[in-house]
Amino acid sequence: MLWAHQADYWPMILFYGGCMLAELAVRQSTLAASTNDIFSVAKTGKLYSALCILGFICGLYLGGQPNQDYEHAPGWAMLWSLIPEHVTQPQRYWCNWGSLLLVWSTANFGLLQCIFTTRISQYLDKISFSLYLVHGVVIHTLHYSLLDALWNFIGTDTHLKKETAFLVSAVVVTIVIVWMADLFTRLVDVPSVKLARWLEGKCIVKTPAIKVEPAWRNSDTIV
Incomplete structure (x- = not known):
């Protein structure tokens, strides 16, 4: 470190x-x-x-x-x-x-x-990997263009107008990010994990565990 x-x-x-x-x-x-x-x-x-x-x-x-x-x-x-x-x-x-x-x-x-x-926190934890993957794409495509459009519509001459436009854009983008992350989790992430586990089960040969009995249980050694 x-x-x-x-x-x-x-x-x-x-x-x-x-x-x-x-x-x-x-x-x-x-x-x-x-x-x-x-x-x-x-x-x-x-x-x-x-x-x-x-x-x-x-x-x-x-x-x-x-x-x-x-x-x-x-x-x-x-x-x-x-x-x-x-x-x-x-x-x-x-x-x-x-x-x-x-x-x-x-x-x-x-x-x-x-x-x-909480249930919300656990749900966000469930889709956290998908959030990590999709948030950048949504921000660079939807957020920047939507923010410019809102600034042109609402105006930027005061801090209140600028922050209002940013807040509206942030709410919309957050909803879209969570929705896309949920879809990605259901359609890509979870099936990928299941496929990987299935392939692992097919590729790895599972040998049955051999139980070794202690010597004292052998009938030949019992007096």
Whole structure:
């Protein structure tokens, strides 16, 4: 992870960070099971809960890193000054650390997990891969053209008109993205997974497990 930071390779920072968080979660579960759930009791304490909430708030704050005019945002002038000089995409720097804080705090605090266990959240999780695939296409085709048309129709002479046009475009594009992701999941993603599992079953030879009986069960050895 330190190498990725020095190499300015932010995707690997997130990858290694996710691996570390997953390993930490496994070790915490193992520790809790081996110590009569003492660790789980500690995780329900007020201090630990406050730490998770603080981490979540800090993650949201860092995730909202401004791309420009950061000197007018509270605290961001100092944070921008802390970004290493070798970073070529400084606008992504604090967002990376913010995302790791969000994942850690959410994974370790039940109250925050409730946000992601609702039916809507689980549905979005189901189509998340399809959302990742189709959102760029919809944004670059529908959103930009629709936003220009709305700006021409509503006007751009005031901030209210510009933001209203953007809001209308965002709502329409969001609906279209979710709809296309749902179709892609049903028509492409799920059938592809089923096909891959079917091919795996045809290509892999399953050998029946041979049960080896202990020597003492052999009738010849029984006196």
